[in-house]
Amino acid sequence: xxxxxxxxxxxxRLAAMLLATAAQPAFAGxxxxxxxxxxxxxxxxxxxxxxxxxxxxxxxxGEAGFDINYGLVKDVQLTTVITGAYxxxxxxxxxxxxxxxxxxxxxxxxxxxxxxxxxxxxxxxRRPRTAGRSRMSCRSGRRRISANGPCSAAAGRAFDRGAAxxxxxxxxxx
Amino acid sequence: xxxxxxEGIALSRExxxxxSLGVEVEHSGPEEDGDHGVTTFGVGGSVHLHGPLxxxxxxxxxxxxxxxxxxxxxxxxxxxxx
Numbered sequence: 015x016x017x018x019x020x021x022x023x024x025x026x027r028l029a030a031m032l033l034a035t036a037a038q039p040a041f042a043g044x045x046x047x048x049x050x051x052x053x054x055x056x057x058x059x060x061x062x063x064x065x066x067x068x069x070x071x072x073x074x075x076g077e078a079g080f081d082i083n084y085g086l087v088k089d090v091q092l093t094t095v096i097t098g099a100y101x102x103x104x105x106x107x108x109x110x111x112x113x114x115x116x117x118x119x120x121x122x123x124x125x126x127x128x129x130x131x132x133x134x135x136x137x138x139x140r141r142p143r144t145a146g147r148s149r150m151s152c153r154s155g156r157r158r159i160s161a162n163g164p165c166s167a168a169a170g171r172a173f174d175r176g177a178a179x180x181x182x183x184x185x186x187x188x
Numbered sequence: 189x190x191x192x193x194x195e196g197i198a199l200s201r202e203x204x205x206x207x208s209l210g211v212e213v214e215h216s217g218p219e220e221d222g223d224h225g226v227t228t229f230g231v232g233g234s235v236h237l238h239g240p241l242x243x244x245x246x247x248x249x250x251x252x253x254x255x256x257x258x259x260x261x262x263x264x265x266x267x268x269x270x
Contacts, residue, residue: 045233045234059269059270060269062266063268064266066263068250079259154256
């Protein structure tokens with residue numbers, strides 16, 4: 015899921031297997047910013063190779079990389095996101111961005127009500143501007159909910175506890 | 189630094205076995221003092237290409253909450269599911 019670095023945050027990090035398998039109903043997840051609560055099928059992989067761009071104030075920034083998801087056990091998905099980031103005016107060009115690690119756990123899956131709810135804590139390994147060092151320095155919690163009908167709906171709210179993370183070399187990828 | 193919040197909602201619909209389309213709105217609060225919150229609107233979809241491969245894409249405008257200045261975002265990806 016879910017943004018890049020700076021004023022627009024990408025929440026589309028986590029899997030949306032529904033977009034790939036027609037047998038399943040569609041919720042959200044990539045390419046949407048809003049995540050979905052559905053974990054990857056057990057012992058299956060979903061890998062997004064992606065790029066994005068955000069323009070504001072005449073400046074561009076974005077990233078390109080891989081969003082890798084694995085269904086570990088029923089209702090549990092592991093995620094890592096590895097990207098390179100770029101920004102207008104950055105003389106260094108593209109550089110390795112923060113690495114994300116996440117676990118999606120679906121704790122409500124009510125098929126009769128078409129309701130699913132997941133919690134998706136994620137951790138970022140931030141890369142400070144000084145080369146050669148990185149540290150686990152952020153933590154965010156995400157909870158997603160969805161329901162089916164004529165259309166599928168996914169909604170979520172997330173927080174990022176930046177203050178508890180120590181020095182921030184860059185803003186985190188979302 | 190401060191605790192920031194994001195809220196979003198996405199609606200999607202499968203229009204055929206291979207194609208789904210959707211819309212969403214998402215708001216991200218400022219991450220740090222002096223930052224601006226951003227509201228993002230988007231339309232997107234996915235197309236099943238062949239075997240495990242699908243094309244996913246979305247795009248739309250963004251609005252900076254306090255200044256009302258606008259921008260744009262775009263996303264393009266290939267999903268491999270197996």
